[in-house]
Amino acid sequence: MATKLAVNFGDVTDACRRISNFIHKTPIFTNNKINELTGRNIYFKAENLQKTGSFKARGAINSILKLKAENSSVAGVVTHSSGNHGQATAWASRSTGLPCSIVVPKYSPAVKMAAIKEYGAELIQCGPLPTDRMAACEKVAQEKNYEIIPPFDHNDVIAGQGTIAMEFLEQVPDLDAILVPISGGGMISGIAIAAKHIKHGIKGK
Template sequence: MDAGIAPDLAALHDARARIADAVLQTPLWANDPLSREFGAPIHIKLENLQRTGSFKLRGASHKIGCLLRSGQAANGVIAVSAGNHAQGVARAAMVAGLPATVVMPANAPLTKIESCKSLGAEVVLFGSNLEEARVETDRLARERGLAFIHPYDDWEIVAGQAGVGLEILEALPSAAQIVVPLGGGGLISGIALAAKLQRPDIRVVGVQADAVAPWRHFLADGGIDAIPPDAHTIADGIKVKLPGLLTRQVVARHVDAIVTVDDNAIAEAMVTLLERTRTIGEGAGVVGLAALMRGLIPLPPEAPTVIVISGGNADMTLVGRSIDYGLASSGRLMSVAVLTPDSPGRLATLLGLVAEHGMNVRHVEHRRGELHVPVGMTEIILQIETRDFTHQRELLEHFARQGLAARNLLAP
């Protein structure tokens, strides 16, 4: 494959065939609940069910295969990553019988560090971010003679990721639109090439996290937006501040639109995916679904839209917080503070009022002796599971009719 020329359709099919035994052909599900909700056919491509939990295994497997055939990986391979790319390289190298070194920031999640070690990789912790870790990666590559595997800015990586797009059109030739998470651009470049080289009419949309959105104005002026050093997003898998040079070529030519979503929308999408598919999507993996839920992407009413869920390697503590946030933001969880006389039976009365409305109490807390709570009174905090915001308003109005001062602590 020419290092300076984007792969053609034949090259993409060849890449898919080469890695067929190393990766899974992931499901493409028609999702009836989402289709009814959005008023258009919605299909979900579940790359979160890929081996290692992410599409990254595809590109890593293809790149390592190319290195082996060309004799460039005699001493092993090295990558820099805080998560999915590291695990993809570690597994692909293990399958190929090559030693792998993965450089990760010192604050990388322990679960991802242990996952790479379990796949046989040497894990080197260095620096506080990927930029610092990359410096150590380059030093080790020179010192040990290791082949560096870039996470996205490499045509052989892009060709591997293109298998996602080939599988989509093979299973759903009538797809009108594919919505893809956008970080460095490797996944969307592979999918866009696979789709547009077969169906120039198909629409490809990229979705970024709002806090880290270097592509924000790219389609309008070709520029890459600067990202503040302290930018944070729960979509850490697409927290890429400098997109690839090669991937910019594909995005400029083949991507039709780019939108951004904030972390609140991403958290809600994590909950929605879990409810609709019974699978977990990490923050970066669900940004496409978040964009649809926010109404940012027009949907053809008859032809299918495909949402790519790019990965499922979510930190479990983040999943728990995201679920609670998603429930609160959709009106299914409220935390209400009720000021009431500090006397026996008051809590039982409150719980009875809640039960009358068919609500479930998850947690109870008393506050006494605080400056905002008068002497002789207590503030009871009830965390309650509800159906929707209307259900919550009904409870607050009922409290008011009983002469109880109540406020929803989770109200926007």
């Protein structure tokens, strides 16, 4: 049965406090040409400069720190990922002293698989289908008594990603809208929760 997702702004503020000593407060950039083309002031939040190279570090470290606080005897964590969440979870596990296994499809970029191993995680390759990932992940969790940290559909992952909006609106308080790329939906969920609480009239795309 799927976990019921229920995240509020308090969860995001807790995440912000919890992860602040582990992550970068990423900078904001602008571009005059893009401003001219759009007729607006456009600001870019550079999460590519975040730990492990993506926003995924926020949700991964928040989930693992909270997990350890609630269960000091946790044996380790496992997740499935095509790359970015895997790297983030491997980094977060090393940062908090937890064993970690990462399940990736065989087509994952070699550079991302190498990074996962460099962070000290066990790398497990699987077939190309989403069901292959889940099956391999659940097998590891059962065999090693590890906790699964999903890549996006998880309360603590969503709350961690929501800290992007808290930073963004602190850096640029007059934002009218935030445009967010979507894959699994964890980042846009967290950003929408935080942004709408901080600035009710802001638009999300």
